[in-house]
Structure formats: C-alpha cells, structure tokens
Amino acid sequence: MKTIAHILLLILSALLFSGDNTYEIKKNTSFAVTKYRQKKYRSAMNYFEKVLKLDPEFKVVPFSILDKQARCYKELGLNDSATIAYEKLNQLDPSNKIAQQNIEYKYIKNKDFSKAAELSRKLALEHPDNVEHWKNAGDYLFRENNFKKNMTNILSYYNNYFKKKFDDKTIKKVISLSKVKLNEEQSKLIVNILESIIKNGSENIDIKRILAKYYIDSQPNKIDTAMIYLTEIEKKHPNDIKVKQLLVETYTNKRDFEKALEYAGKILNINELHNPYNDYNSYAKLCIELKKFKLCRNNIIEGMKKYNDNSFNKILAKIYNASASSGQEELKYNDKLVFLIAFGLYNDSNELSIAAKLKTSGLLPSKSDYFINKDKLFPVGNNYKWINKDWEEVKHIKTYLNNL
Numbered sequence: 001m002k003t004i005a006h007i008l009l010l011i012l013s014a015l016l017f018s019g020d021n022t023y024e025i026k027k028n029t030s031f032a033v034t035k036y037r038q039k040k041y042r043s044a045m046n047y048f049e050k051v052l053k054l055d056p057e058f059k060v061v062p063f064s065i066l067d068k069q070a071r072c073y074k075e076l077g078l079n080d081s082a083t084i085a086y087e088k089l090n091q092l093d094p095s096n097k098i099a100q101q102n103i104e105y106k107y108i109k110n111k112d113f114s115k116a117a118e119l120s121r122k123l124a125l126e127h128p129d130n131v132e133h134w135k136n137a138g139d140y141l142f143r144e145n146n147f148k149k150n151m152t153n154i155l156s157y158y159n160n161y162f163k164k165k166f167d168d169k170t171i172k173k174v175i176s177l178s179k180v181k182l183n184e185e186q187s188k189l190i191v192n193i194l195e196s197i198i199k200n201g202s203e204n205i206d207i208k209r210i211l212a213k214y215y216i217d218s219q220p221n222k223i224d225t226a227m228i229y230l231t232e233i234e235k236k237h238p239n240d241i242k243v244k245q246l247l248v249e250t251y252t253n254k255r256d257f258e259k260a261l262e263y264a265g266k267i268l269n270i271n272e273l274h275n276p277y278n279d280y281n282s283y284a285k286l287c288i289e290l291k292k293f294k295l296c297r298n299n300i301i302e303g304m305k306k307y308n309d310n311s312f313n314k315i316l317a318k319i320y321n322a323s324a325s326s327g328q329e330e331l332k333y334n335d336k337l338v339f340l341i342a343f344g345l346y347n348d349s350n351e352l353s354i355a356a357k358l359k360t361s362g363l364l365p366s367k368s369d370y371f372i373n374k375d376k377l378f379p380v381g382n383n384y385k386w387i388n389k390d391w392e393e394v395k396h397i398k399t400y401l402n403n404l
Helices: 002-017 022-037 041-054 065-075 079-092 097-109 113-126 132-142 147-162 168-178 184-199 205-218 220-236 241-253 257-268 276-290 293-307 312-325 333-348 352-360 367-372 392-402
Strands: none
Touching: 022 041, 022 065, 041 065, 065 079, 065 097, 079 097, 097 113, 097 132, 113 132, 113 147, 132 147, 132 168, 147 168, 147 184, 168 184, 168 205, 184 205, 205 220, 205 241, 220 241, 241 257, 241 276, 257 276, 257 293, 276 293, 276 312, 293 312, 312 333, 312 392, 333 352, 333 367, 333 392
16 A cells, blocks of 8 residues: 555656646636635636646636636736636637627627627627527627618628518518618618518518519519509508509509509599699699590599699690690690690699790680681590590680680
C-alpha cells in the first residue's frame, strides 16, 4: 500500500510541477463556481479570470464558463465587460442562445441595430433551418432611424424568412415597405416576398391587391393571375372601389369592353363615391366605346341628381358628341342637331372653350341650314333613335335655333 501511495504522490507532484495546469484550472474553477453560487460575485469573477488565463484555449473548461463570468460582470455593473464575455461565447458557440440574447439586448439598448442585425444574419447562415434569424435581422434594420438606406438588405432578409414562414406582424411591415419609393431590384424583392407569402397559404387581401396591380402594370404574362386575385377580392368585398377600378382597367386593356362596363357599372352602385365625376366619366367612356348612348345618358343623369353636380353635364356632352360623330363621313343636318345638344351642355358645364370650338368648326347649324330645315327641330334616323325629345337637354336645339 505504501508503494502505491508513494507512486500516486509522485504522479501528482509531476503534474503540479510540470507544464500541465489541469489541476490548477479545475481547482480555481471549483472555487469560482462555489463563490458564484454563494452570490459572491467579485470573488467569483477573480477566480474565473484566473481560470481563463490558465486555460485560454478552453482545453479543460467548457465554453459555458463564459456565461457565468459574464453574469458576474453584470451583477457588478461591469456591462461592457459582460458584453465582451458574451461576444466571445457567441464566437466560440454560435448556437448559444443565452449569449445571443444578451448581446442583442446590449445592442438594442444602445440602439446599435446594425450590429444586432449583423449578429442575426450570421446566426441565420450558421443555422439555415431557423429562419427566425432572418426575420430578426430584417426587424433590427427596420428600426434604424434612416432604414431606407438599408432597404435592399431588409427586403433580402425578409425574403429569406418568407420562403418558409410568415406572420401577420412582419407582413404588415412588408406591405408598408411596398408603399415606399423603391428601385428595380427592391421592387423585385418585394414581389418575391409577397408571392412567397401567398404560396405559403396566406389569403391576405392587401397582398393580392398589390400583386395584381404589379402584374397589370409590369407583367402582362400574369394578367390572368391578377384577374383571379381581383375577382376573389371583389366577391368578398363588394364595396372595394379600387379593386373594381383595377378590374375595369384590366378588362379595358384586354379590350373586353362589355366586362369592363359591367364592373364600371358596379362602381356606380356604391354609395358615397370619393370622386364620383371620375367614376361616371370612366363609365361613360366604355359606354361610348360600345355605343350604348341611351344607357349611359340615363345613368349619368341619375348620378348628376344623386351628387347634385352640374359638372356631369360635361360627361353628357361627350355622349352626344360621340353619338353625332359616329354617323357617316358626310355631315348631315341631323348630326348637327345632336352636336347642338352637346354644345348647350358644354356651356352648362362652363366648358366655354370646347363649346366655342364646336361653333367655329362648322359642326353646328348655320342660318342657311336652319332656313332650309325649319320644320326639323329634332334629330331623326337610326343613329338617333336613342334620344327622347322630352329630355331636358334636347331643348338646347330649339333655344339655339331661335337665336340664329
């Protein structure tokens, strides 16, 4: 037994006085952890610092010792030293969530969002299955005072996130970013993000509306997809004027004027239009294209009464002007009488310059015309069967002729 004890003593002595510091490292680590548990943080800190001097490459102690060292610094109010310890732990063990959270907290507290974003970006690259890191990186840059300078990076980070996941809060951020002036690269990133969200199962109406508008304006090959989105929204939200306006625009571009007119008519049925003149004017243009003059005239009259807006007389004038212009190449007296109705309506709507042009262009009856056709006070013929002689605006014919 004495021989064995003697051998062990020799081995221990050899370890102590050789270059191997394992014993000292473990001894000081034990003291450090004990003092840490006793909440004697200054004493624990001193021991932790000894340990890291003895084992700078962490051949004996685990990386996690840096967490306890950092906690001691925090308890003693040495926050910068704590951050350094956590940054070293994060460098050695990128998956350590405690280190990440503390470093992020420090960056955010100091409003150093760029550093927080860079930390999340690195974590995202190291842990590709956890796309939350991409979202965090985008969120941090979004919080910068001048976040527009980082727009491409923000959208790139969100793009990586939305390829696999989506959440309502981040969707709202992306939608808000879509309204900012973007360059071509950024616009494409926005579209990629929005398309990913839809592919992942979102039914967000705002996204479908944005995509539909983008397809209509920039991607003719996706017009059919745009129309599917718009039709879906229109059915769920029958009072959504903007969607109906986009449908009108799309069908007009496809030269499907009947379908465009259908949606333009639906717009007129919505109460309290924000800009009724424009909506009724768009409706009239389609009616004119289809030569549905009577239908158009009656709806414009209803709109004028509904909104008590005499400027609608200008739209009525366009209807009569278009009807008179749709006849044969040779100008007839009947055509001049219809132009005369338009002339009176332009005057009623205070469009005096347009009225003057009609008068000087030879489109209105002259004295000699009237002398020859004194018995004709109302336009006749197949082209003008839609006009009713009892309508208020038709009286402009008699008024003008009487003053010749």
